[in-house]
Amino acid sequence: MSRPVSLQYRLSLGLTLGVTLLWLIATTVTALIVEHTIDRTLDSSLEETAQRILSLAVVEIYSREDDGMLQQVAALRPHDEYITYLIRERDGTPLLASHDVELSTFPQTPQVGLRSTATHRLYGTTAVSDTFFIEVAEPLASRRQTKWQAMAMLLLPLTGLIPMSLIGVWWLVRHSLNGVRAYQHALAARGAGDLSRVEEMRLPAELVPIAEAVNHLLERLRRALESERSFTANSAHELRTPLAATLAQVQRLRHEAPPGRLQERAARIEASLRELSRLSEKLMQLAKAEGSGLLTEKPQDVRPIITHVVDDFCRVPETRLDVFLPEKAPVLSSIDPDAFAILLRNLIENALKHGAEDKPVEVNLTAEGMLRVVNAGPVIPAEVLARLTDRFSRGNTRASGSGLGLAIAQAIAAGVGATLTLASPATDRLDGFEARLRLPS
Known part of the structure; x- marks a missing residue:
């Protein structure tokens, strides 16, 4: 059987996962919005750049002395060029290009408007009655990097939010479940x-x-x-x-x-x-x-109780009892003295009544509070042993009795939180019967 999961664990884990899931959904929606906004902004920048460069490039081209030659604009200082451009005539002849341009980036046929290739985002426009065409290119990798950076900035707080949410929810649920x-x-x-x-x-x-x-x-x-x-x-x-x-x-x-x-x-x-x-x-x-009321608030030494009960039995002639008690230290237990006397008396009566007549009954108490009552006799079958603590249940015996002795002992043991264990054969023996329990300390 699986161990039940606490309500505190369920609520804490569920609320934390819920907050995390909502944050991820919000981040995804925000990322889509940011991606759309970035695309619109960068596309607008491409359009503005193309229109401004083309107006200046037309003046430059008309003022040339050599027509039909490709001219590259020199850079004022070294830098990485993310946006490149190429100006061509109607027939596709290149006239003017940025300093770090790769002509293979641009398709052979210029086209007006926005379009994308495998590696770049392009915008093209014309001037002077479609005489000159300009196309401006921006690497798609740059756009992807910008989008991933925005996504990372949105997800970064989640690394601290998850443990903080877990700790906060755990504390709140724990406080609420006091x-x-x-x-x-x-x-x-x-x-x-x-x-x-x-x-x-x-x-x-x-x-x-x-x-x-x-x-x-x-x-x-x-x-x-x-x-x-x-x-x-x-x-x-x-x-x-x-x-x-x-x-x-x-x-x-x-x-x-x-x-x-x-x-x-x-x-x-x-x-x-x-x-x-x-x-x-x-x-x-x-x-x-x-x-x-089977337990007392103050533990007491049970050895005098055992001695008193045994002395009552020994008043009857030919009673067979061997008692083994710790001599030095007292054996303290919180069991009620009257209840313990009833339990012990019933165990001894059962052993004397059903044990071998020529063998003594052993009453053994260890310093750790383990009580054992052992008698000799034939081995009791397991199916009979299992029901001996039932009321009015008796084994295969001709001895007189009501069948309540072991049931009373079992009831007292259960009432004090102990376990009455019956065994046959007895411990370290080939025959006999043993009743043992550890007294509550």
Whole structure:
């Protein structure tokens, strides 16, 4: 998937290219106008030059002693002659020419008016009843050079206009999008459980309806989640007291009942009530996991929490737990202590319940905050491993359970911005199961 392009980049590049394109169009139109104006001006100069020279040349020709000889006008000082001329008789005999003239420039037959050859622009006119013809020539290369110089002068400001426009547009767009960037940062900085209203922060008028729609959506989502959590927590809480009372009555009945089928039934009812009590406790933990407040403002050392949870498990005889904690430096994390205790308890319960009975469960915490809970046992297929964090999902096991332990751990990990990773076989082993996550620092 391609990376999205920012609005600031699009506007800055688009406006700069637009200004450049408009400048090029204006330059092209101006160049055409300048070219037409230059042609008219230079053609007019050729006409004026021809008429002035011809009037003087006729006097010069009539005052000659030798008729029919070509005479070239001497230059007063050395210079480059851009305009040359040639005066001829009606039959084409050359009479008078400029000092640097090339006769091959002029066609053999003189012609009145403006015309162009491959290399020169020509103007011809006559005098004394078409007795004398004059043609004035100007190199087309000179005209092209003049036009390109004019074009260069028009394009020269563009070399400075493009970077200046880009910088100016970039700054203006960036300044105009300050509210949008602040809104973006406010959304990006939120945790997964923060569904409070987002301030609009001087958004442009076009984006205000979007911000209001986002706030309405967050409000509806918050209410829906709070309703679900409240129902789950209240249901579990309301079930706890009658379940405890019923369990006490069933235990009393079991002890008072004579040996036989009645006592066996009471034992099965007691086991079912205990399972239902554990389910209500898991539902309360799930409501806690999916709620907000999973992070604290001040990081705390998580090692005492691990020690406390492990000690609770070790009160049960024959509990198989090996704990490895950093001894020197504390391991600080911003996860809520109660949420971390629930997460760790569910991971350890899952490992004890589904791991090999003759192998201990390892609880390992590194100094970098990497928590690993590892148990021995057969390798879990990949397709089963992928759905173990779903609610009420259980692997191929006969052990009792509600299928909520790993779902609760996954919900807490997602709520604090961590990733719960499940692996089978465990790291550096050929079998077993491993749950690991890096605690938020």
